[in-house]
Amino acid sequence: MARLKPERRRAIFDWALRIGFAIVLLAAWELSTRAQSRALAAPPSEILIAFWELTFVEGVIFSETLVTARAFFMGYGASIAIGLLVGMLMGRSRLAEYVLEPYVTLMYALPSIALIPVLVIWFGINDQIRIVLVILASVFPIIYNTATGVKNVDEELVEVGRSFCATRRKIATSIVLPAALPLIFAGLRIGLSHALVGVIGAEIIVVITGLGGLVIRYADNFQMANMFVPIIFIATLAVLITAGMNRFQTVFRRWEVQDE
Amino acid sequence: MLSIRSVDKRFSLDGPLVLDRVNMEVRNGEFVSLLGPSGCGKTTLLKIVAGLLPATGGGVYLEGEESTEPSREKAMVFQHFNLLPWRTAINNVAYGLEVQGVAKAERLETAARFLKLLDLDGYEDHYPSQISGGMKQRVGLARALATEPRLMLMDEPFGALDALTREYLQDELARIAASQDLTVLFVTHSIDEAIYLSDRIVVMGNNPGRILVEYPVPFERPRVSTVVRADPRFAELRNQVWVLLEEEKSGR
Ligand SMILES: Nc1ncnc2c1ncn2[C@@H]1O[C@H](COP(=O)(O)OP(=O)(O)O)[C@@H](O)[C@H]1O
Ligand SMILES: [Mg+2]
Numbered sequence: 059m060a061r062l063k064p065e066r067r068r069a070i071f072d073w074a075l076r077i078g079f080a081i082v083l084l085a086a087w088e089l090s091t092r093a094q095s096r097a098l099a100a101p102p103s104e105i106l107i108a109f110w111e112l113t114f115v116e117g118v119i120f121s122e123t124l125v126t127a128r129a130f131f132m133g134y135g136a137s138i139a140i141g142l143l144v145g146m147l148m149g150r151s152r153l154a155e156y157v158l159e160p161y162v163t164l165m166y167a168l169p170s171i172a173l174i175p176v177l178v179i180w181f182g183i184n185d186q187i188r189i190v191l192v193i194l195a196s197v198f199p200i201i202y203n204t205a206t207g208v209k210n211v212d213e214e215l216v217e218v219g220r221s222f223c224a225t226r227r228k229i230a231t232s233i234v235l236p237a238a239l240p241l242i243f244a245g246l247r248i249g250l251s252h253a254l255v256g257v258i259g260a261e262i263i264v265v266i267t268g269l270g271g272l273v274i275r276y277a278d279n280f281q282m283a284n285m286f287v288p289i290i291f292i293a294t295l296a297v298l299i300t301a302g303m304n305r306f307q308t309v310f311r312r313w314e315v316q317d318e
Numbered sequence: 319m320l321s322i323r324s325v326d327k328r329f330s331l332d333g334p335l336v337l338d339r340v341n342m343e344v345r346n347g348e349f350v351s352l353l354g355p356s357g358c359g360k361t362t363l364l365k366i367v368a369g370l371l372p373a374t375g376g377g378v379y380l381e382g383e384e385s386t387e388p389s390r391e392k393a394m395v396f397q398h399f400n401l402l403p404w405r406t407a408i409n410n411v412a413y414g415l416e417v418q419g420v421a422k423a424e425r426l427e428t429a430a431r432f433l434k435l436l437d438l439d440g441y442e443d444h445y446p447s448q449i450s451g452g453m454k455q456r457v458g459l460a461r462a463l464a465t466e467p468r469l470m471l472m473d474e475p476f477g478a479l480d481a482l483t484r485e486y487l488q489d490e491l492a493r494i495a496a497s498q499d500l501t502v503l504f505v506t507h508s509i510d511e512a513i514y515l516s517d518r519i520v521v522m523g524n525n526p527g528r529i530l531v532e533y534p535v536p537f538e539r540p541r542v543s544t545v546v547r548a549d550p551r552f553a554e555l556r557n558q559v560w561v562l563l564e565e566e567k568s569g570r
Contacts, residue, residue, distance in 0.1 A: 212400075214396060214398065214400050215400055215402065217365075217370050217394075217396075217400070218394075218396070218400050218402070218413070219417070220369075220370055220388055221368055221369075221370060221388050221392070221393065221394040222388070222393075222413065222414040222417040222418070222465065223387075223388050223389060223390065223417065223418075224417040228417055232402075232413075232416075232417075233402065236402070236404045237402075237404075239404075311404075312445075313403050313404045313405075313445040313446075313447060
């Protein structure tokens, strides 16, 4: 065997440790659940079979994933639009900030799930409740961080725009927005995780649809192996959306890369 | 011609008087330095001229017309460069033209020309975080020059640079001021820099900020740094200004 560089050996060791740990974990799970009632626990081997069944044989999971993703993107998209607008307004207008700040702080702190009962009273048990909840869950961190980012933009950079007679709109788009981008992205990321909690929470607690709906339906029927399948899909969806966001962010923040 | 007439400035109604009846003129093609201790109101005065701050009293006139807002005739070079960090060098230089609605191809061509004028060709696509302080300020200078203003307002543009880079950029500025026939109002707190670069030096005093005295600089442009600095009149003027500033410091 050829001699390996130390850092390469190190990488292989780390990787082996990671895989080894996963195997131990799965084995422990398998062994500890085998003897249990199927109504209470499912071993990973059976989850794997259920995964195959639900995904490739019955295929329900894909359509339900679409249902969840649709509500998520509609709500989160609306949140981004509203959040950026209101955040910019609060960041640029002292009066708007003074008036709106208490509500934003309060709603940001409030776990959105607490609003589910009142939403049900107002809207009934309605699919659209998920979108409303996603907006309520994610719009406030976006507003708050955008406002903070905009407020803290270096006034000297704004003066560059003013010295060239830029219009207010041109200053907003060419200076304030890009300067506030790091905090805006922080808001978008926090909003993203709140939005995921919002959509899945509403699906599990109220409307019983989408991936969240599958989780609660299988759980209610004590189909433990099946129940884990939508959970795996929820996690995958969340990871993919978060990765997409990070990708988007690096495209916008190339300039922060120091030196060649 | 720029004319500053009896400009007063307070930042709030009951705040201290920051500028007290400032009067001065800059003729076309003239290079005037504004020299004074820090906190005497040099930046404030320059920003009032730029139209970035309102005066409390008096007015700023360009060719006889009152000029209270930023305009295409004026361009500003900032002490801390104020480059837009998310724009490459060439896009920073093109920014003023972009704001003025110049078409993309044309503004990039103009920007490239001014980068070249400042010996920055090859750095078009570098971000500000990738270039040195001296290069940043050359980009800042190119950005102001690219809109071809009649009046350049420069606020301690070399104040944040090391001595060597500073002298290098002074020569660069002297060369460009001559070749572009610039009218410059240049703020500095370096006596040497003021003498070397300007036709006239306006000295300001503190508390309240006001003009103490003006000195003409007795050297023809273009100048050669070593020759000017070795001239006995350089030392004499330097000493005169220095004594004045020291008296101003200790007298209050
Ligand atoms: N935005 C501001 N609000 C209140 N006071 C200010 C402001 N900007 C400057 N000043 C005050 O005005 C005086 C002159 O400041 P400045 O023009 O920056 O001086 P210089 O550029 O000569 O160092 C200082 O006492 C400073 O504290
Ligand atoms: Mg200053």
